[in-house]
Amino acid sequence: MPSHIGELSLPRISPNFVEIRNAIRPYLHDHVFIGLSGGADSLALVAAAAAEGVEVTAVCIDHNLQDGSAAVTDQAAAMARMMGAHAITHQVHIAPGQNMEAAARTARYDAFAQSTDEIWVAHTMDDQAETYLLGGLRGNPAGMKDASRRPPLTIIRPLLGVRRAHTHGACTELGLKPWHDPHNTDDAFRRVAIRSQVIPLLNEITGGDSVPGLALAARRAVDDAEVVDGAVEKRRALWQDGFPVELASEPTGLRRRMLADFLRGHGIAVSSRKIEAVDRLLTDWHGQGGVAVGKSDTGRLEVVRRSGKLKVTD
Structure with a gap:
């Protein structure tokens, strides 16, 4: 040393x-x-x-x-x-x-x-x-x-x-x-409030140190996400020309990650609300109109279901 x-x-x-x-x-x-x-x-x-x-x-x-x-x-x-x-x-x-x-x-x-x-x-x-x-x-x-x-x-x-x-x-x-x-x-910041109030309360409730367990859960979430993200990356070519509606049969977690990748590929900022609304075009289809997902230079961006695929239109 x-x-x-x-x-x-x-x-x-x-x-x-x-x-x-x-x-x-x-x-x-x-x-x-x-x-x-x-x-x-x-x-x-x-x-x-x-x-x-x-x-x-x-x-x-x-x-x-x-x-x-x-x-x-x-x-x-x-x-x-x-x-x-x-x-x-x-x-x-x-x-x-x-x-x-x-x-x-x-x-x-x-x-x-x-x-x-x-x-x-x-x-x-x-x-x-x-x-x-x-x-x-x-x-x-x-x-x-x-x-x-x-x-x-x-x-x-x-x-x-x-x-x-x-x-x-x-x-x-x-x-x-x-x-x-x-x-x-400054507890006005949510992270600080969690640090100063929530974690001490969890320690009191559990009678021990809650941080290692929470960190382990975070590590497992990362590991699980890597598996799903790897599956999405391998299949990305499937939605280069629109998202196929037959992917509705995929497990929910994987399907929604694929939809997020599809939207990001069009430069669209992703949120849980957008993903859930677009997902309904696959899983709860009854002829409804498009889902607004953002704005373009020429108007509103929508995801629509057309000819067996989801498409982004403006």
Whole structure:
């Protein structure tokens, strides 16, 4: 084990930091890019990668959402450099709107893509559990993959098996002072409310730690989705010229995934409500008219049933 990373001395005994180093080893290669906010999770990830001896570039994003955000970003970059990593900073601007979290995520990944085609992010097992519950509230319980594509980026999540307590503990062991995002204590954000209210209540109800079970459910949801998505990909050629009505006999879950792929192929944003309405053209057909699924330059986009296929028309 090295005694230093950059200017930072490493302690002889650091069980939390060792937990993180062990977790990232399957993902290591010569040069890794890491999204660094300055919070405990991403600071610990940068430190662990540096301690493993790989070249590290921290990519620090100023979202311009809070007073002093530029100073926070500069401080995160400075801590990365102190640990022997390179650091890049980007400024992004978020358009006003209802879903600030989603808009910030999109802007962040767009900025990452300016520097690399593969980015490590520091989502932990606790984040995985929260994501599963958030998806369930939208009717789509799901989880995060260890590696996923968000073109043109590949996103690597090496800490999905690591608890948030380990990243905070590692920062304490290393003497790092992470930034504490005030948004992470604002229960107006649904994710924060789940973290601060729902999961503690589940722990109380179960008499234990609910996070590992929720994270395991998220992992299984990911695995199941990969199987179905693979089946959809193999059959995609079937609906290049319209969605055949004989596919109505397919299992509901697979059929609806195929319909979602069909719609996306026409550049249509997919929602559960749209899929259910279009699905009725297959499973509850009694001569009804088309289903509105969006707008085009010339008018309203509809899915209609015609000559044994579903077609997108405007």
